[in-house]
Amino acid sequence: MIIIMKSDFTDNDMKDINKRLTDGGLQGQKIEGTEKTVIAVVGNVYPELRDEFSRMDGVASVVRISKPYKLSSRETQPNDTIINLPFNVDVGGSNFVVMAGPCSIENHDQLFETAQAVKNSGAHVLRGGAFKPRSSPYSFRGLGEEGLKLLAQAREEFNMPVITEVLSYRDVDLVAQYSDILQIGARNMQNFILLDEVGKTGKPIMLKRALAGSIEEWLLASEYILSQNNPNVILCERGIRTFEKATRNTLDLNAIALVKQLSHLPVISDPSHGTGLWDLVEPMSLASIAVGADGLMIEVHPNPEVALSDGPQSLKPDNFDKLMKVASNLTNMVGKPMAAKPH
Numbered sequence: 001m002i003i004i005m006k007s008d009f010t011d012n013d014m015k016d017i018n019k020r021l022t023d024g025g026l027q028g029q030k031i032e033g034t035e036k037t038v039i040a041v042v043g044n045v046y047p048e049l050r051d052e053f054s055r056m057d058g059v060a061s062v063v064r065i066s067k068p069y070k071l072s073s074r075e076t077q078p079n080d081t082i083i084n085l086p087f088n089v090d091v092g093g094s095n096f097v098v099m100a101g102p103c104s105i106e107n108h109d110q111l112f113e114t115a116q117a118v119k120n121s122g123a124h125v126l127r128g129g130a131f132k133p134r135s136s137p138y139s140f141r142g143l144g145e146e147g148l149k150l151l152a153q154a155r156e157e158f159n160m161p162v163i164t165e166v167l168s169y170r171d172v173d174l175v176a177q178y179s180d181i182l183q184i185g186a187r188n189m190q191n192f193i194l195l196d197e198v199g200k201t202g203k204p205i206m207l208k209r210a211l212a213g214s215i216e217e218w219l220l221a222s223e224y225i226l227s228q229n230n231p232n233v234i235l236c237e238r239g240i241r242t243f244e245k246a247t248r249n250t251l252d253l254n255a256i257a258l259v260k261q262l263s264h265l266p267v268i269s270d271p272s273h274g275t276g277l278w279d280l281v282e283p284m285s286l287a288s289i290a291v292g293a294d295g296l297m298i299e300v301h302p303n304p305e306v307a308l309s310d311g312p313q314s315l316k317p318d319n320f321d322k323l324m325k326v327a328s329n330l331t332n333m334v335g336k337p338m339a340a341k342p343h
């Protein structure tokens with residue numbers, strides 16, 4: 001349910017509503033829009049209670065949210081969510097944002113060389129994995145805290161916000177100390193305890209879609225974070241598993257276009273994992289822009305042949321530079337130009 005407030009509601013009206021919500025065992029979240037203030041209410045709201053709220057002072061109307069996902073729904077919040085990152089980078093709304101960097105942080109020189117290159121080409125956010133979810137336990141699983149430290153050094157050196165994955169609830173506080181955005185990987189989309197914990201940090205969270213996650217399950221997963229009173233959720237389409245084996249995954253462009261209708265949250269496309277093939281990254285980036293994505297996440301490596309993870313899908317810096325030039329033309333054409341450079 002959402003409670004839409006009259007334009008002249010008072011502090012006392014709000015206090016009475018909050019008290020009634022608490023008495024009824026309900027959770028309310030105030031959302032202040034440009035035109036009106038609403039309270040998104042989650043919990044079991046039976047019809048008589050809804051009527052009671054509609055009669056309270058300061059209330060203009062009460063609307064039932066038909067979707068199972070509530071806080072992420074455009075029914076609750078019609079305007080796009082815009083997330084402010086450090087270094088003056090905004091995600092969502094009319095801003096197009098590019099996150100780029102290596103799949104895994106391997107060492108100082110590999111990270112810094114990549115960071116310098118992606119910054120020069122106009123990337124907004126530096127990515128780099130320190131805790132890596134690998135199909136085989138014998139593959140490189142990341143540098144852990146040492147990798148986080150390198151990422152934090154690169155953040156200061158290149159003045160750009162950083163994103164990295166947190167794999168386990170036990171590492172949430174550690175990763176939150178170093179990273180501006182916490183990434184929840186595809187394999188953890190429905191790790192509900194981890195979602196609760198990252199939600200509590202209040203930090204921006206990028207929630208990747210699971211390999212076999214439906215759109216509804218993805219949006220319901222985002223509710224776990226949002227319902228911790230953390231509105232800073234970014235969604236990331238990274239391809240789903242289909243019968244097709246010629247590409248690593250199938251980048252679901254339908255999902256990007258549909259989720260933009262269903263939800264106010266920013267949607268980033270990851271054509272690197274979505275295809276698994278570096279020479280499909282540019283065409284699928286452009287396709288993602290055309291269907292309404294709010295940004296891209298691209299894996300870049302100075303020397304993909306020797307990368308410790310995801311080399312075959314990583315762009316060399318010069319190909320990334322080429323992609324950025326074509327992409328910025330298209331983002332201008334669709335009316336969502338590249339966000340201001342980090343500064």
Ligand code: PEP
Nearest residue numbers: 103185186187208238273
């Ligand atoms: C990654 O971003 O390197 C990653 C492991 O992504 P995903 O969770 O989408 O597989």
Ligand code: MN
Nearest residue numbers: 103299309310
């Ligand atoms: Mn990767």
